[in-house]
Amino acid sequence: MTIETTNRMDATFQRLKAEGRAALIPFLTVGDPDQETTLAIIAEMEAAGADVLELGVPYSDPLADGPVIQRASERALRGRVNLRTCMETALKARQAGSKLPFILFTYYNPVLQMGLEPFFAELAAHEISGLIIPDLPVEESEEMRRRSREAGIGLVPLVAPTSHERIERIVKDASGFIYCVSSLGVTGERSSFFEGVEDFIASVRRSTDLPVAIGFGISSKEQVARxxxxxxxxxxxSAIVRKVEEVIPLLEQPENRAAGLLQIREFVSQLRP
Known part of the structure; x- marks a missing residue:
């Protein structure tokens, strides 16, 4: 087993900056509909031009997730997918040839149950580049930030439009990139975003030298380009997770599996900025 010696996520953002383009970062619920299919979908997303991949750990009480990702989590949990399974999936994808940086999206309770020391050891051993914990407030994140720095793993904070005076504190000791939340509420596809989103992004940019990404509700090529x-x-x-949900009947039929995977690839490909 190889250990990641340089952070793929940092290197990817540096390369894309030099190329003058933004990263396309799809989110995928691991184990939806099963682990083997997740590995196939990862390969399709990479072929479609994804630059970084968020691997969502299915969770029974996903406070930040809308109904589409909640349903995906329920399907994965029925298959007994857990935090360790998700890390194993990342390593299997790497062993199969994937060069994508992987970011683990998990709530704090599974991390607490595993224990911080073994958790960070497993992240490194399974070649995870970054970490997002949406229910970990900055005021309680000091130990996580310290351990992530020691492990060379980016701890990516969420910054909401309501953060206001907290923005500088949230981004101060961040690593990897800053995740701007485009809308209030949970994840899910949206036709519009809150007024002033551009000013919000600009204020975050003024507060950090790290790359700035945006998510929550972005679902179309036009929105990605904006x-x-x-x-x-x-x-x-959510838009990608919904596409996976739509083609599950095809994925479950050996004779139609390739067609289902192709639909996912084509959907992701047309999003690429």
Whole structure:
């Protein structure tokens, strides 16, 4: 087993900056509909031009997730997918040839149950580049930030439009990139975003030298293009998870599996900025 010696996520953002384009960052619920299919979908997303990949750990009480990702988590949990399974999936994808940086999206309770020391050891051993914990407030994140720095793993904070005077504190000791939340509420596809989103992104940019990405509600090529012009990365989650949900009947039929995977690849490909 190889250990990641340089952070793929940092290197990817540096390369994309030099190329003058933003990262496309798809989100995928691991184990939806099963682990083997997740590995196949990862390969399709990479072929479609994804730059960084968020691997969502299925959770029974996902406070930040809308109904589409909640349903995906329920399907994965029925298959007994857990935090360790998700890390194993990342390593299997790497062993199969994936060069994508992987970011683990998990709530804090599974991390607490595993224990911080073994958790960070496993992240490194399974070649995870970054970490997002949406229910970990900055006021309680000091130990996580310290351990992430020691492990060379980016701890990516969420910054909401309501953060206001907390923005500087949130981004101060961040690593990897800053994740701007485009809308209030949970994840989910949206046709519009809150007024002043551009000013919000600009205020975050003034507070950090790290790359700035935006997510929550972005679902179309036009929306990706809009934000790619003012951000370093664009996260697309629910729209991709919904596409996976739509093609599950095809994925479950051996004779139609390739067609289902192709639909996912084509959907991701047309999003690319």
């Amino acid at each position: 934000f790619a012009g003012i951000c370093d990365g664009v996260v697309v989650g």
